[in-house]
Structure formats: structure tokens, C-alpha cells
Amino acid sequence: MNTKRTGIMLLILLSLSGCAAPEQEESTYIAESSDHKDDFGSGEEQDENEDYELKNIKMKPEEVEELSKSVLEVAEKCQAAYRKAGKNDASDIALQEETVHQMIEDAAKGGLSITCGGTDYNMQNYEKVDQELNKAKKGKNAETEFYEINTSGILRYIRLQFKKQKLYVTSVSAILNDNAKAQIQQVEKIQAYDWEYTQKGWLIWEKALSRNQEMDMHVFYRVLPLDAKCRELGNKCxxxxxxxxxxxxxxxxxxxSMGNLEFNDLYEFLYQMKYGEKMDEEIYEGGIPKIEFEEVVQSFFDISTEQLETFARYDKERGVYPWESIKCWNRIPQFQPFPEVVNYIENEDGSLTLLVEAVFTEGGKDCSFKHEVTIKEQGEGWIYLGNMTEKDESYRILQYRPRRAFYNTNKERTDLDQ
Structure with missing residues (x-):
């Protein structure tokens, strides 16, 4: 195993253990050397084991220069919003999503197809991308391009070329730094191992065959827009x-049947929704005071105090609800999909049933499992009324074990995590 892959595996293992390594910037390099020719697959047939290796394609210097120039021109359109955010260089904290969205809007005014590096904003001018992807899906040769901006201030250009149902991806990355000036960070051209354009509108390709989920090579982009109400409900609830x-x-x-819920593990997520900021975990390691716990939970659930005391194991002597923060040892290490509300139903009683699908990038699935969440909006907020998971045809429903279930076998490790 080469050094680069060993490093990648180390980072993955650290993240799985809950002790994340510092975020690293992308390396600057130009992909110009490869055994693969620039004529869309005229090189020799590859050994099956080589499917696990990234297939770089040599690019002509004039092509690199032309694409780099185009990307820098688009980056100029994003400078005003970048400066307005007060971000002076790439070492600053991440951009707010609102700033990224404004940068996208500014760049899209010229008709460019451009999307967000997160999952909370629709691709602008998506129609021509969708049209070419549908051509490729039918086995026809096709070509399209789009841009992406993320919260690190990186602008990425993607060109997709489909020939004989194979996908060739050219990417150029630029980063906005001092004084919102852009500089090219990476240029690369590869032949993708596999690709798919799903019915939901997710474009997925695998840069090289993934050996396992720890060394995943999938790339995901949502092309078709998500309904505005669905996105709003998903982002909010x-x-x-x-x-x-x-x-x-x-x-x-x-x-x-609210006794099925582990309110103690749910508390910090509800707290952040209610107050718009993370709780100070050090203050509450001994438990959550009764009034504070009930005020947060009862903001999102129609549950009596007596029920909550029972379900959340209220400690009357100490006047607290038991709670402990998430640590390396009190959770199940597993890759996390992200939820996407794809539809909703308005019920006769005024409640809404949200149809949610979990998008699992490490598994290469735009839906690893489905569930239905029922909520009821009231005032400026809402309450949760229920959840139902779909067991049939589910690729992977995540495992769950309450934090308290780890305590008896791991309590001697508690002091190590303080």
C-alpha cells in the first residue's frame, strides 16, 4: 500500500473514532502524466486490479491554460460577495452558506450552471446539464459543464464528456485568497470507473473502483432542483x-409510543435548534437541570412532564436528567448518510408527513433507506408527532445504541475523555 493511501486510511480511521484530524487544504498539482491517452480510451486494456487506481489522462498545456483562464474569469464574479463577507484569506473561518449562495447567484447571472458544495441549495441553470446527462443515459455521446463553490472559498469547474457510455471528467479548482484574488489550485482529467444519473436527479460517478467505504471514491452532485418547500422543511426540521x-x-x-425515543441523546440537537447555538457541554457533564431539559424537549414534543420524567430517567435526588456528551467510545462508528425531504403530504388534522430519503455517498446510493416524519407546525415552531422507517428494500438503516448502554462496560474510560 502506498504512502498516500496509508495517509487517507489514517484520516478515515481518526474520523470514525470520533477524534477527527485537522481539515487539510487540497494539494496543488497539475495532472499531466499518465499511461492513458487523451483520445478517450484508446490506450491498452487495463488489468482488472487497476480498476482500483485513478486513471489520469494527460492534458495538453494549452488546454490547461485555457481552462484555468476561464475559471479565473468566473472567480472574479464572486469577489464582491466574498469581500462583503469580510473573509480576507483562505486561512480564515469557513464562509457562511448565505455568502456561498450569493456568490453562486452572482456567477449564475451569465447563464453558467453552478451549484453549492453543500446540499442545501439548488443548481442554478441546471437545464442544459440535465439535457446532456439524459442523452448520455440513453447511450449517446454528450458533453456538459458546471461549476461548484464551497464554504472554503474554492471554486471548482467540472467538464463531463461521455463517449461510448464512458465518462471523462476534467476538473479545475481555484481558491480565493488575499484580497479575494483567485489562484489555480488543481487541474485534473480522469476516466471515471463508473457513473449514474438517477431518477431523482443525482449525478454520481466513481473516480476509481472503491475497495471499501473507508476508501470511497464516489462523487455526488444533485442536478435536478429540490422542491423549495421540501428543502425548507428539511433544513428546518x-x-x-x-x-x-x-x-x-x-x-x-x-x-x-414516545418511550421508544432516547430523549437524553436527543437533547443537544434540540437545544441547538431552539437557541441557534451549540450548548456548552462542559457545564452539563453532570446532567441537565430539570427546568432546562424540559423547556427544550417540550418545545418540540407534546409530552407531559410526568411522561418525560419516566422516559428520560429523571434523577429526583440530584434534580437533573442524565446526559453525557458524545465521545470516541460511546457511539457506534459508522459512516453517516444525510437526509433529504423529497415530498410531503398535508394531512386533514393540519399535520405534515415528510417523505425522507437518506443519501449515502460512501455507499454510492441516492437512497439508502426511507422514513416518514410527521410534524405539526405551531406558531413559529413545530412539534414532532412520529416517525416510521421503511424496512423493505432498504440498503442500510443505521445502527443505534444509546450512550448510556456503553457506560457499564466503558465507565473506566470516562476520565480519559474529559
Whole structure:
């Protein structure tokens, strides 16, 4: 195994253990050397084992120069919003999503197809990309391009060329730095191992055959727009909780079976939704005071105090609800899909049933499992009324184990995580 791959595996293992390594910037390099020719697959047939290796394609210097110039010109359109955000260089904190969205809007005015590096904004001017992808899906040769901006201030150009049902991807990355000036960071051209354009509108390609989920090579872009109401409901009610270390959307429950929920593990996610900021975990390591816990939980659930005391194991002597922060040892290490509200139903009682599909990038699936979340909007907020998972034809429903279930076998490790 080469050094680069060993490094990648180390980073993955650190993230899985809950002890994440520092975020690293992309390396600057130009992909100009390869055994693959620039005539769309006229090189020799590859050994099956080589499917695991990235197939770089040599680019002509004039092509690199032309593409780099075009990307820098687009970057200029984003400078005003970048400067307005007060971000002076790439070492600053990440851009706010609102700033990224404004940069996208500014760049899209010229008709460019451009999307967000996150999953919370629709691709602008997506129609021509969708048209070419549908041609390629039918086995026809096709070519299209689009841009992407992420919160690190990186602008990425993507050109897709389909020939004989094979996909060739050219990418050029530029980063905005001092004084919002852009510089080219990476240029690359590859032959993708596999690709798919799903019915939902997700473009997925695999840069090289993935050996496993720890060395995943999938790339995901949503091309077809998500309904505005669906996106709003997802951003407000589903994504802030998601599937990480709680079971709100992983178990079946309704208003008559709220005992199935682990409110203690859910608390910090509800707290952030209610107050718009993360809780100070160090203050509450001994438990959450009764009034504070109930005020947060009862903002999102129609549950009596007596029920909550029972379900969340209220400690009357100490006057707190038990709670502990997420650590390396009190959770199940697993890759996390992200939820996407794809539809909703307006019920006769005024509630809404949200149809949610979990997008699992490491598995190469635009839907690894489905679930239905029922909510009811009231005032400026909402309450959760239930969740139902679809067991049939599910690729992978995440495992869940309450944090308290790890305590008896791991309590001697608690002091190591303080």
C-alpha cells in the first residue's frame, strides 16, 4: 500500500473514532502524466486490479491554460460577495452558506450552471446539464459543464464528456485568497470507473473502483432542483437532527409510543435548534437541570412532564436528567448518510408527513433507506408527532445504541475523555 493511501486510511480511521484530524487544504498539482491517452480510451486494456487506481489522462498545456483562464474569469464574479463577507484569506473561518449562495447567484447571472458544495441549495441553470446527462443515459455521446463553490472559498469547474457510455471528467479548482484574488489550485482529467444519473436527479460517478467505504471514491452532485418547500422543511426540521447519535429518525414511534425515543441523546440537537447555538457541554457533564431539559424537549414534543420524567430517567435526588456528551467510545462508528425531504403530504388534522430519503455517498446510493416524519407546525415552531422507517428494500438503516448502554462496560474510560 502506498504512502498516500496509508495517509487517507489514517484520516478515515481518526474520523470514525470520533477524534477527527485537522481539515487539510487540497494539494496543488497539475495532472499531466499518465499511461492513458487523451483520445478517450484508446490506450491498452487495463488489468482488472487497476480498476482500483485513478486513471489520469494527460492534458495538453494549452488546454490547461485555457481552462484555468476561464475559471479565473468566473472567480472574479464572486469577489464582491466574498469581500462583503469580510473573509480576507483562505486561512480564515469557513464562509457562511448565505455568502456561498450569493456568490453562486452572482456567477449564475451569465447563464453558467453552478451549484453549492453543500446540499442545501439548488443548481442554478441546471437545464442544459440535465439535457446532456439524459442523452448520455440513453447511450449517446454528450458533453456538459458546471461549476461548484464551497464554504472554503474554492471554486471548482467540472467538464463531463461521455463517449461510448464512458465518462471523462476534467476538473479545475481555484481558491480565493488575499484580497479575494483567485489562484489555480488543481487541474485534473480522469476516466471515471463508473457513473449514474438517477431518477431523482443525482449525478454520481466513481473516480476509481472503491475497495471499501473507508476508501470511497464516489462523487455526488444533485442536478435536478429540490422542491423549495421540501428543502425548507428539511433544513428546518430534519437536517439539524439527522441520524448521528440519536434515534429520532431511526426508530418507529408516535405520540402513543414516545418511550421508544432516547430523549437524553436527543437533547443537544434540540437545544441547538431552539437557541441557534451549540450548548456548552462542559457545564452539563453532570446532567441537565430539570427546568432546562424540559423547556427544550417540550418545545418540540407534546409530552407531559410526568411522561418525560419516566422516559428520560429523571434523577429526583440530584434534580437533573442524565446526559453525557458524545465521545470516541460511546457511539457506534459508522459512516453517516444525510437526509433529504423529497415530498410531503398535508394531512386533514393540519399535520405534515415528510417523505425522507437518506443519501449515502460512501455507499454510492441516492437512497439508502426511507422514513416518514410527521410534524405539526405551531406558531413559529413545530412539534414532532412520529416517525416510521421503511424496512423493505432498504440498503442500510443505521445502527443505534444509546450512550448510556456503553457506560457499564466503558465507565473506566470516562476520565480519559474529559
Amino acid at each position: 430534519i437536517i439539524p437532527v439527522s441520524y448521528f447519535c440519536n434515534n429520532l429518525f431511526l426508530t418507529d414511534w408516535d405520540v402513543n
